Amino acid sequence: MYFCVNKYLMTRSEENYIKTIFHLGRKGTQEVATNAIAELMETKPSSVTDMIKRLSEKDLVNYKRYQGVSLTALGNKTALGIIRKHRLWEVFLVEKLDFSWDEVHEVAEQLEHIKSDKLIDCLDKLLAFPKFDPHGDPIPDKNGGFKERDRELLSEVPINTGGVCVGVKDSSATFLKFLDKNGIALGNRIKVMEIEEFDGSLNIEIDGRKMQISHVIASNLYIKANDEI
């Protein structure tokens, strides 16, 4: 109960910082750098320092000056709560309101800050307890439980490997629209036929159709490989 104290007292800004620190913290196990936060949030390092101090006061982050920052257990739980909300809203927008997957992020950024446990639990139910958002990212459960799906970047698998496209690494509107234009979507069966020595581009077969994609594209697509078939 003690750890729930400030759940409903956090400002939007505090929540955004926590979320950003969570995302940056995932990459390495290192402490997150002030500059990295500032860059991602398009703000100044001095603003970040100020906010970190406040979050530290509230026991949401571990902080020693000049040594970077990391989430406490409470901070982590908070981050997962926000991400759960963000991703459930994304599913709602796509499934119920017919948004396309490149339109959901901006609105979900707003909706994720709505404070109501009942709301989010009922939304979860309405959507039939989805496990992944429209970009293939896992949705934490009520308690912050988070199962990272077994998946690999298409750029990392060897020739002749086949699998189902289950996610994107870059979920910018630009990339998602590119995928739409080229008929690439989650659920497609993809098989790597050939990898070009020269530039790393790949010849793939996707739902039966042959096409060539650059290494950059492949390194932003996740597949669940199934060599067992």
Next chain:
Amino acid sequence: MYFCVNKYLMTRSEENYIKTIFHLGRKGTQEVATNAIAELMETKPSSVTDMIKRLSEKDLVNYKRYQGVSLTALGNKTALGIIRKHRLWEVFLVEKLDFSWDEVHEVAEQLEHIKSDKLIDCLDKLLAFPKFDPHGDPIPDKNGGFKERDRELLSEVPINTGGVCVGVKDSSATFLKFLDKNGIALGNRIKVMEIEEFDGSLNIEIDGRKMQISHVIASNLYIKANDEI
């Protein structure tokens, strides 16, 4: 186009003031008093004056010091946009998430500030373009069109009048829960059988069942009378 300039630049606080001024302005045709705003918003008159000046700068309200305040055409349109969002979200919560009508207000107060035209238009469609919210209040259309339904307070109709319960005047959780407990809901057929001289309480027949309600209750229930039957 000019009048849309600040639609997405309004702060939550500004929106709440505009909404409050709208609601207070409905009652009389008078200008709205600073104190009335302060009381309803549970803030201080000095804060209200500060905000009114800002809203006046943005051409959302007409303001002359010491003379009260009223919405401009732009302010009115803005208010209707917020109310539209509030009431659509209320319908969503009741229809799709099984909230009861006494639980929706608080959450809708948050959701009404989400900024996305597409979101609200799609929500409207999902809900099949409802004309009234769960409390019987009309939902403005996309352009702010607003048809006040033909209805009367139950306390105002003469004996032997029958009609359908179409709305509540007080939509506080307390009153709504009272109605639930006593089996009174929108859609019920109500007929006034007798009015008590002494305290103005009413003997009514509601969906066939007889009961007695106080004058206060009756003066918070709207019916659409149909003497024509």
Next chain:
DNA sequence: ATTAAATTTTAGACAAATCTAAAAATTTGT
């Protein structure tokens, strides 16, 4: 029609969240 009461506005202060510019600490290059 003055005085008293109520309402409204100003003045000045404060907290949150941000910024710029300058100082401090850390990391890097040779």
Next chain:
DNA sequence: ACAAATTTTTAGATTTGTCTAAAATTTAAT
């Protein structure tokens, strides 16, 4: 190891939205 470059923090200012206390204006009362 030590100077240079980079990163991070501090100091001080700004904006939004609020407050208290005091002054100005309007309204009500006798």
